Amino acid sequence: MKIISYNVNGIRAALKKGFMDWLQSANPDVICIQETKAQKEQLDTTIFEEAGYPYHYWFSAQKKGYSSVAILSKHKPNHVEYGTGIEYMDFEGRNLRIDFDNYSIMSLYLPSGTNTDRLELKLKYMADFQEYVNDLKKEIPNLIICGDYNICHEEIDIHNPKQNAKNSGFLPVEREWIGEFINQGFIDSFRYFNKEPHNYSWWSYRANARANNKGWRIDYNMVSEPLKDQMQRAYILPEAKHSDHCPIVVEMKS
Numbered sequence: 001m002k003i004i005s006y007n008v009n010g011i012r013a014a015l016k017k018g019f020m021d022w023l024q025s026a027n028p029d030v031i032c033i034q035e036t037k038a039q040k041e042q043l044d045t046t047i048f049e050e051a052g053y054p055y056h057y058w059f060s061a062q063k064k065g066y067s068s069v070a071i072l073s074k075h076k077p078n079h080v081e082y083g084t085g086i087e088y089m090d091f092e093g094r095n096l097r098i099d100f101d102n103y104s105i106m107s108l109y110l111p112s113g114t115n116t117d118r119l120e121l122k123l124k125y126m127a128d129f130q131e132y133v134n135d136l137k138k139e140i141p142n143l144i145i146c147g148d149y150n151i152c153h154e155e156i157d158i159h160n161p162k163q164n165a166k167n168s169g170f171l172p173v174e175r176e177w178i179g180e181f182i183n184q185g186f187i188d189s190f191r192y193f194n195k196e197p198h199n200y201s202w203w204s205y206r207a208n209a210r211a212n213n214k215g216w217r218i219d220y221n222m223v224s225e226p227l228k229d230q231m232q233r234a235y236i237l238p239e240a241k242h243s244d245h246c247p248i249v250v251e252m253k254s
Contacts, residue, residue, distance in 0.1 A: 001252040003105060004028040004237075005146035005221055007202070007245035011036040011043065011070070014242035022240055024051050026247065029074050030098070032107035032146040036060070036068040048072055059083060061093035068093040069107040069147070075100065084132050089125060103227070103252065104140045108147030113168030122150070122168070126177045130184070137185060143224040144252075145186070148202075148245065150218050151178045153188065156197045157217040169218060186222040189234035189250040199236055202245045210244075221250040 004026060008014040011033065023031065031053075040058040048056045053072040059082045060068040077098035083090035097106040110126070113119030137143060151174045155161035164170045182188055190199070200215025209215065223231055233251040240247050 001254050002028045004031045004247045004249050005219055006247040007034040007148040007243060009035050009243040011038050017242040019242045020047060020051055030105055031072045033070040034109035034148045036070050037065050057096060059093050059096040062091055067109060069096045069109050071096055071098055071107050086128055104143050106145045108145050110149045112150045119168055130181060141224060141226045145222045148219050152216050152218055153178045159214040185225045187228060189221045189223045189231055193234045201236055201248055205244055219245060219248050221248055
């Protein structure tokens, strides 16, 4: 089971940059997409079906052209869960989950905290999401939460930790939260297999940041502890350039 997470920063823009050719080459069983910035009816979804993903699910923000998540799957899930049931989260289209016999896979797009109001929302979201997941794990222990968490966990995950210490995405309160999220029963799959620095999943469009690999690792495939022995590989695909993010991968035993 090959699972990819990818913030595409607009699925329609990514499609114009060769996303479908890349998808067929990467050939995941499931791809969790964040920031589609599209309603399902704005897309010709037959292209996904023709590429081998007959099961595709879209959970969009009420505001058009904003946020929104999707999951494409080769395999039919037992159940699809749209949102969390928490209204302010679901209003922005940030959580979508599909359940299989052995795994449940969620596409998550956690808010950024680019200004004071959004940071307050992000912190509230983080607290409420943790509580939601704690309850969910009682029902579904085999949970994989893929997506853009908009947080770097450790200094190794960001190109200039000292300069960014007061920027949202690397604030102490955010780093503490994601550390606690992991401690409450998840594995950062990439770090489980890869301890090396200079591995990032997002780069600013400014100052030639991507070419100079001045990035942040803010995208994660978080695997719940009961699935630890099922993990086989985890890696990042920085050569895929349809977005300011790149795809991240975890491979699980079927």
